[in-house]
Structure formats: structure tokens, C-alpha cells
Amino acid sequence: xxxNGRWAKKRGLPRIEGHRRGVETVRRTIETARDxxxxxxxxxxxxxxxxxxxxxxxxxxxxLLEYFLKRETSTLIKNKVRLRTIGRTEDxxxxxxxxxxxxxxxxADFTEHTLxxxxxxxxxxxxxDAAKSYAAAIAKGDVDPEDTSWQSFAQHLYTADLPDPxxxxxxxxxxxxxxxxxxxxxxxxxxxxxxxxxxxxxxxxTQAIEDFNCRERRFxxxxxxxxxESTDTKVATSHG
Numbered sequence: 001x002x003x004n005g006r007w008a009k010k011r012g013l014p015r016i017e018g019h020r021r022g023v024e025t026v027r028r029t030i031e032t033a034r035d036x037x038x039x040x041x042x043x044x045x046x047x048x049x050x051x052x053x054x055x056x057x058x059x060x061x062x063x064l065l066e067y068f069l070k071r072e073t074s075t076l077i078k079n080k081v082r083l084r085t086i087g088r089t090e091d092x093x094x095x096x097x098x099x100x101x102x103x104x105x106x107x108a109d110f111t112e113h114t115l116x117x118x119x120x121x122x123x124x125x126x127x128x129d130a131a132k133s134y135a136a137a138i139a140k141g142d143v144d145p146e147d148t149s150w151q152s153f154a155q156h157l158y159t160a161d162l163p164d165p166x167x168x169x170x171x172x173x174x175x176x177x178x179x180x181x182x183x184x185x186x187x188x189x190x191x192x193x194x195x196x197x198x199x200x201x202x203x204x205x206t207q208a209i210e211d212f213n214c215r216e217r218r219f220x221x222x223x224x225x226x227x228x229e230s231t232d233t234k235v236a237t238s239h240g
Contacts, residue, residue, distance in 0.1 A: 001022060001025070001026070001043055001044060001045065001171065001197045001200075002170060002171050002172035002174060002178075002196075002197055003018075003171050003172030003173075003195070003196030003197045003198070003199075004018035004019045004021065004022040004196065004197050004198060005018050005019075006018070006172065006196055007021065007196035007197070007198045007199065008021075010196075015057055016057065016060040016064075018196075018198060019057075019060065019061060019064055020064065021198035022197045022198050023064055023067075023068050024198070025197055025198055025199075025200050025201075026043060026068065027072065027075075028200075028201060028202060029041070029043070029200065029205060030081065030115060032202045032205045032206075033113070033205075034079055034081065034113055036205075036206075036209060038113070039112070039113060039114065040113075040114045040116065040162060040163060040165075041113075041114070041115050041116065042086075042116040042117075042118060042162075042165065042181070043115070043116070043117055043118065044118045044121065044178075044180050045065065045117050045118055045119055046061060046065070046087075046118070046119050046120055046121070047118075047120075047121055047122055047178070047179060047180075048087075048088070048120055048121065048122035048125050048179075049122065049179070051120075062092070062093050062095075062096050065096055065099075065119075066095055066096050066099050069096075069099040069100065069102075069103050070099060073102070073103045073106055073107075076103065076106075076107050076115070077106055077107060079113070080107075080110040080112055080113065081107060081110060081113045081114070081115050082107045082108065082109075082110040082111065082113065082114045082115070083100075083103045083104050083107045083114075083115050083117070084104070084114055084115070084116045084117070084162070085100060085104070085116065085117050085118075085119050086116060086117075086118050086119075086121055086126070086158035086159060086162075087118050087119045087120040087121030087122075087126075087158065088120045088121075088125065088129075089119050089120060091120050092119060092120055100117075100119075114162075116162065118180070118181075121158075121180075122179045123179045123180060123181060123182035123183065124179060124182075126157060126158050126183075127157075127182075127183065129156075129158070130153065130156040130157045130158075131156075133156040134152075134153055134156045137156070154183075157183065157184070159181075159184055164184045164185070164186070164187070164188065165181060165184060165185055165188045166188060166189065166212070167188060167189050167190075167191065167208065167209070167212045168180070168181070168185050168188045168189070168190050168191070169190075169191045169193065169205075169208050170190070170191070170192050170193065171193050171195050171196060171197045171199075171200050172193075172194075172195070172196050172197065173192070173193070173194040173195075174192070175192045177190075187217070187219055189212050189215050189217065191208045191211055191212065193208070
């Protein structure tokens with residue numbers, strides 16, 4: 001979710017106002033994802049690098065996160081949306097952690113839709129944490145050191161029980177991934193939009209999904225193989 005500050009600057013507003021408008025976009029995006037039947041929506045809300053920003057802005061972002069959780073928990077419950085987090089959330093301010101824990105507990109039983117907030121998240125720190133956890137599991141004898149499969153290692157990522165993303169959308173016109181789900185997005189489709197995050201609306205989300213649906217996802221195979229598999233599936237269905 002990129003471009004809040006630049007959106008505000010372009011309008012002569014303080015950066016924090018851009019972040020406030022970005023919170024409104026979060027609500028619209030959650031609603032749109034639910035309307036489309038999207039089961040998992042991950043929002044990159046605060047990176048490990050964002051601590052480098054001015055202290056006043058960081059404090060404002062934490063206050064907005066707390067405000068969002070207090071205001072939106074009832075809506076998440078009403079719409080049966082489960083909240084999850086990825087990242088080093090233990091480093092967040094205590095008041096934010098309390099609200100996160102409260103909302104996560106209140107929505108824990110929902111399974112149809114999941115909202116994942118990436119907070120104090122960075123893919124490189126995730127890999128470091130996973131490697132440490134993996135090594136500890138091997139030392140305890142819980143993991144066979146000869147098992148070097150991706151599936152085994154992936155169980156130690158923050159996203160161990162979450163599916164890999166199919167589509168990654170970045171706003172603000174930047175064409176980089178900025179340390180977001182680098183391993184999990186190995187086969188994701190990417191859409192880069194010129195819109196600032198406060199401008200991201202239902203129409204833009206819909207267009208991104210339509211773009212995604214037009215792409216051929218081969219996962220290392222050829223287009224001819226996919227065509228043959230699709231034909232075999234249709235034949236099996238027609239005879240079933």
C-alpha cells in the first residue's frame with residue numbers, strides 16, 4: 001500500500017493525512033476482496049524499514065493502526081473475516097499489540113475470509129527468523145537434517161499455514177517489490193499501478209483481477225502442456 005505521503009504532498013496536506021485516507025482505502029479494499037470471494041488478502045502495512053521514518057510519522061501510523069482495529073473489529077466480526085498478522089509484531093507498541101491480540105482472538109473462528117496484516121515485516125528478516133527456527137528444530141531432533149525440501153523449510157516462515165499469493169498489486173507507480181513476500185511470491189503475478197494508495201478503488205482492484213485472469217500461469221511447464229491438461233480435465237469431467 002504505497003503512496004500515501006506523496007498523495008498528501010501533491011495536495012498540500014501533511015503526510016499523516018495521506019495515511020488517514022489510506023485507512024479508508026483499506027476498508028474499501030477489504031470489502032471488494034470479500035465481494036469477489038477472495039479468501040486471503042494480505043496488506044503490507046508497516047515494514048521493518050519504516051522505523052527509519054520521522055518519529056512523529058511513525059507514531060501517527062501506530063495511532064492509526066490502533067484506531068483502525070478499534071473501529072473495524074466489529075465490521076470484521078459481522079463479515080466473518082479472520083485477522084492474522086505476519087512480521088515481528090512483538091516490537092510494536094504495547095497498545096497496538098493489545099488491540100491486535102483482541103481482534104485476532106475475536107475473529108479466530110472464521111475461515112471463509114482472512115485478512116493478513118504485514119506489520120514490522122520484511123522478507124529478509126522473515127528468512128532469518130525461519131532459518132533460526134529451522135536450525136533449532138534440527139538441533140532438537142524435530143526435523144531430519146537431510147530433509148532439505150522447500151515444504152519442510154516453509155513450515156518455519158511466518159506464512160506457514162497460509163497459501164502463497166497468486167497476485168501481488170503495488171500502487172504508486174513504483175516497480176519494485178520492496179522486501180515483500182520474496183519467497184512466497186516466487187510464482188505470483190504482479191500488477192504495478194500508477195495510482196497512489198488513497199486512489200486505489202474498486203474499479204482499480206477489479207481491473208487488476210481481470211488482468212490476472214487473462215494471464216497464463218505455467219509454473220515451469222509449457223503452454224502446450226497446460227492446454228493438454230485442460231483438455232484431459234474436460235474429457236474426464238464429461239465422462240464423469
